[in-house]
Amino acid sequence: MSRYLLDKFLYTVDRDPELVERYREDPAGTVAWWEAEMANRILNCTADERSTWLAFTEDERRALRQHDHVTLFQMGAHPFLTLTLFIAMFERDHGPLEYQKAYGQAMAHLSLPYPDIST
Amino acid sequence: MAELAAVIASTHHPFYHRASTATGADRPPFADEWVAKIERFRETLTRAEPDVLVMVGSDHFHQLWLDNMPQFLVGKAPFFDANFYNEEREFGLPRMTLRGEEDLAAHLLRDGLDRDFDLAFSNELRIDHSITCPIITLRPQADLPIVPVYTNIFAPPLPQPRRFVALGKAIREMVESWESDKRVAVIGTGHLSLELGGPRQFGEHGPDPEFDRRAVEWIASGDVEGCLAEVSLDSLHAPGNATHGFMDFMLMMGVAGEGAKADHVDTLDLFHTMEAYFTWYPNGVPGEAASA
Numbered sequence: 443m444s445r446y447l448l449d450k451f452l453y454t455v456d457r458d459p460e461l462v463e464r465y466r467e468d469p470a471g472t473v474a475w476w477e478a479e480m481a482n483r484i485l486n487c488t489a490d491e492r493s494t495w496l497a498f499t500e501d502e503r504r505a506l507r508q509h510d511h512v513t514l515f516q517m518g519a520h521p522f523l524t525l526t527l528f529i530a531m532f533e534r535d536h537g538p539l540e541y542q543k544a545y546g547q548a549m550a551h552l553s554l555p556y557p558d559i560s561t
Numbered sequence: 562m563a564e565l566a567a568v569i570a571s572t573h574h575p576f577y578h579r580a581s582t583a584t585g586a587d588r589p590p591f592a593d594e595w596v597a598k599i600e601r602f603r604e605t606l607t608r609a610e611p612d613v614l615v616m617v618g619s620d621h622f623h624q625l626w627l628d629n630m631p632q633f634l635v636g637k638a639p640f641f642d643a644n645f646y647n648e649e650r651e652f653g654l655p656r657m658t659l660r661g662e663e664d665l666a667a668h669l670l671r672d673g674l675d676r677d678f679d680l681a682f683s684n685e686l687r688i689d690h691s692i693t694c695p696i697i698t699l700r701p702q703a704d705l706p707i708v709p710v711y712t713n714i715f716a717p718p719l720p721q722p723r724r725f726v727a728l729g730k731a732i733r734e735m736v737e738s739w740e741s742d743k744r745v746a747v748i749g750t751g752h753l754s755l756e757l758g759g760p761r762q763f764g765e766h767g768p769d770p771e772f773d774r775r776a777v778e779w780i781a782s783g784d785v786e787g788c789l790a791e792v793s794l795d796s797l798h799a800p801g802n803a804t805h806g807f808m809d810f811m812l813m814m815g816v817a818g819e820g821a822k823a824d825h826v827d828t829l830d831l832f833h834t835m836e837a838y839f840t841w842y843p844n845g846v847p848g849e850a851a852s853a
Contacts, residue, residue, distance in 0.1 A: 485628060
């Protein structure tokens with residue numbers, strides 16, 4: 443399991459307006475493309491200086507493909523990254539604060555201690 | 562030597578800008594009270610007549626990322642561009658450019674390293690809402706040069722709370738030993754109890770009003786030791802999963818000093834989180850003659 447790679451996905455998509463839309467409209471295609479092209483890109487290096495070892499587990503791929511923020515939380519993905527990106531994708535479909543409240547409500551069954559988010 | 566004109570600790574609420582500028586049906590019912598409290602808070606900085614602002618905040622995964630994460634970082638640059646696309650998107654925050662005070666930044670880095678704080682630095686730092694929110698609330702004309710100081714309250718493993726307090730104490734001593742005739746305000750922002758992306762987010766109040774009450778008491782009374790005795794990296798998970806931002810308040814308690822009662826204390830109970838505002842005048846309240 444790679445919390446770091448989950449976070450890297452959320453981070454790199456969230457900061458790019460085109461990727462936010464692409465992930466909203468085509469989550470499976472975006473996750474597959476991102477893992478193939480972006481997962482091993484070192485963000486502060488040139489494109490040729492890539493890592494060689496980063497990959498999702500099937501459970502992680504599935505959670506990302508399914509926009510499953512509850513499972514991402516349970517996997518220890520950074521909650522700020524998940525929340526920020528999911529608000530960007532889905533707040534527009536709801537009334538004021540409706541999405542944020544429903545997002546929390548979907549996790550009402552979870553209690554402390556929360557999953558470890560350290561990477 | 563430079564004079565520490567004011568020490569200010571605040572929450573940084575990214576919704577303030579939008580709430581305070583909204584009109585008509587878009588204006589939330591709490592906006593007028595919030596603006597009134599902010600304007601009183603702003604006056605506490607204005608009357609200190611600062612020349613330079615040291616701004617303590619925390620990057621929210623904007624420029625600083627997990628492949629290269631500093632614990633404490635000082636920005637040393639002639640300018641700092643500010644706010645990011647996702648802060649415009651979610652909070653409606655404006656793009657800004659602030660001037661930097663490189664001489665003070667260089668002094669904090671050299672003196673800080675010599676005091677065993679292994680400070681990282683950045684010569685090209687785009688700052689985010691942890692620093693621009695207090696600019697918007699406290700100095701909206703954004704006319705003063707700044708030295709940003711970033712802390713890691715966000716990406717564990719985190720430094721211990723006592724380390725935040727110690728850095729705050731050191732920042733005060735370093736500001737007061739800066740060879741300059743400038744008046745410096747140190748402004749830091751953090752959080753009280755806060756939950757982001759978890760089941761307790763966006764409630765009627767902050768996730769833990771009792772923690773908030775105690776936290777305000779610790780800060781307002783300068784009870785650094787009492788706070789340190791109660792707060793640990795583990796304990797901060799209980800009030801809300803983003804409550805480690807409280808350690809930036811602890812840093813500011815270190816700047817203000819043990820036992821230093823705040824000269825201005827105000828709070829505002831909002832949905833999702835409580836706002837809290839504190840100002841200390843280390844050399845007396847401006848305009849009130851100390852010799853009277």
